[in-house]
Amino acid sequence: MSSVGSTTAAKLARERQPHGQPLWLLAELTYKCPLQCPYCSNPLDFADTGAELSTEQWIDVFRQARRLGAAQLGFSGGEPLVRRDLERLIAEARQLGYYTNLITSGIGLDAARIAAFREAGLDHIQVSFQAADEEVNNLLAGSKKAFAQKLAMAREVKAQGYPMVLNFVTHRHNIDRIDRIIELCVELEADYVELATCQYYGWAYENREQLLPTRAQLERAEHITNEYRARLAEQGNPIRLIFVTPDYYEERPKKCMNGWGEIFLTVTPDGTALPCHSARMLPIAFPNVKQQSLEQIWNESSGFNHFRGDDWMQEPCRSCDEKAHDHGGCRCQAYLLTGDMNAADPVCAKSPHHDTILAARQAAEAPAHETDVTYRNERNSRVFARSID
Numbered sequence: 001m002s003s004v005g006s007t008t009a010a011k012l013a014r015e016r017q018p019h020g021q022p023l024w025l026l027a028e029l030t031y032k033c034p035l036q037c038p039y040c041s042n043p044l045d046f047a048d049t050g051a052e053l054s055t056e057q058w059i060d061v062f063r064q065a066r067r068l069g070a071a072q073l074g075f076s077g078g079e080p081l082v083r084r085d086l087e088r089l090i091a092e093a094r095q096l097g098y099y100t101n102l103i104t105s106g107i108g109l110d111a112a113r114i115a116a117f118r119e120a121g122l123d124h125i126q127v128s129f130q131a132a133d134e135e136v137n138n139l140l141a142g143s144k145k146a147f148a149q150k151l152a153m154a155r156e157v158k159a160q161g162y163p164m165v166l167n168f169v170t171h172r173h174n175i176d177r178i179d180r181i182i183e184l185c186v187e188l189e190a191d192y193v194e195l196a197t198c199q200y201y202g203w204a205y206e207n208r209e210q211l212l213p214t215r216a217q218l219e220r221a222e223h224i225t226n227e228y229r230a231r232l233a234e235q236g237n238p239i240r241l242i243f244v245t246p247d248y249y250e251e252r253p254k255k256c257m258n259g260w261g262e263i264f265l266t267v268t269p270d271g272t273a274l275p276c277h278s279a280r281m282l283p284i285a286f287p288n289v290k291q292q293s294l295e296q297i298w299n300e301s302s303g304f305n306h307f308r309g310d311d312w313m314q315e316p317c318r319s320c321d322e323k324a325h326d327h328g329g330c331r332c333q334a335y336l337l338t339g340d341m342n343a344a345d346p347v348c349a350k351s352p353h354h355d356t357i358l359a360a361r362q363a364a365e366a367p368a369h370e371t372d373v374t375y376r377n378e379r380n381s382r383v384f385a386r387s388i389d
């Protein structure tokens with residue numbers, strides 16, 4: 001790896017304003033996954049990354065992050081269930097005092113494994129669905145058995161006493177059936193439902209034209225969700241519906257990751273440490289836990305210090321009176337849409353590149369078919385990796 005953690009970076013870090021602690025650790029245990037979602041947030045070239053961290057290396061990461069103040073630990077991937085040491089990792093995390101969350105597609109889960117996770121001390125399981133219709137779900141997952149398995153596992157998770165947390169990634173091919181999605185969640189007795197539109201990075205960016213809903217679709221879906229919310233509350237149903245719109249239909253960007261290197265720390269399967277799970281795409285040499293301690297990485301590495309503070313900003317952000325609020329938006333989105341990671345996030349109506357967002361909204365009005373997507377799988381990933389070399 002690079003010269004991250006150099007004396008200059010350390011000096012810069014000391015001179016900067018104090019930053020927060022990595023309260024939230026996301027452990028991307030593996031990039032292996034039996035599904036092929038075209039909106040997956042994993043890097044396009046995931047097939048070309050290095051060997052996965054061993055069990056002991058992960059446990060060491062958990063220990064170090066806990067010492068730095070991390071309180072929540074998310075097990076993610078790829079599909080984290082692929083790791084046969086997941087039970088051991090959960091148990092170690094529990095002993096270290098983390099609140100733990102498993103983010104899974106449900107493929108590879110069974111009743112015995114859920115019971116083992118419970119025994120190991122896992123606090124929370126989130127099962128994701130592609131759609132409420134079997135056909136659309138399986139088509140988007142790239143698996144004929146996915147929907148039936150997810151339904152069975154969602155029921156089992158609830159039966160074993162976990163709160164039912166469901167995640168539906170919404171896009172133009174399922175958002176018109178939001179009523180059916182919500183009804184399915186009610187039927188499954190879900191406690192929390194995240195109806196979150198794709199974030200357009202990684203594979204989702206590659207498939208944006210096939211996935212981005214129109215404004216009319218979004219407004220209708222939000223309206224229906226609000227109606228269900230009111231009706232279900234009247235009926236005394238405690239289900240919580242969380243509706244997240246894509247920032248492509250906003251005029252101001254979000255404060256990405258609540259600030260770069262402020263509270264989030266992601267460690268990828270090969271040990272690369274990132275301030276956000278998408279940041280690997282940026283032309284920054286990020287540090288690796290195999291070569292540096294997490295303390296050095298968090299406090300001193302040039303990767304984590306790159307966008308702390310606002311010295312890096314250029315106009316219009318530099319002199320903008322809203323910069324403390326959104327910190328110039330998402331660095332990955334700026335890079336993807338402008339080729340310049342220091343630019344204002346083009347979602348912002350003040351950005352000179354806001355036309356790229358307007359063009360994407362316009363393109364969403366054209367017909368698109370779900371079969372035209374590029375699936376996230378090893379073969380396609382190798383093609384991307386070769387094109388990057």
Ligand code: SF4
Nearest residue numbers: 033035037040078105
């Ligand atoms: S988004 Fe889909 S393909 Fe990507 S890791 Fe999750 S289940 Fe696998």
Ligand code: SF4
Nearest residue numbers: 317320322323328348
């Ligand atoms: S110009 Fe920059 S800082 Fe100002 S609102 Fe837009 S993205 Fe935020």
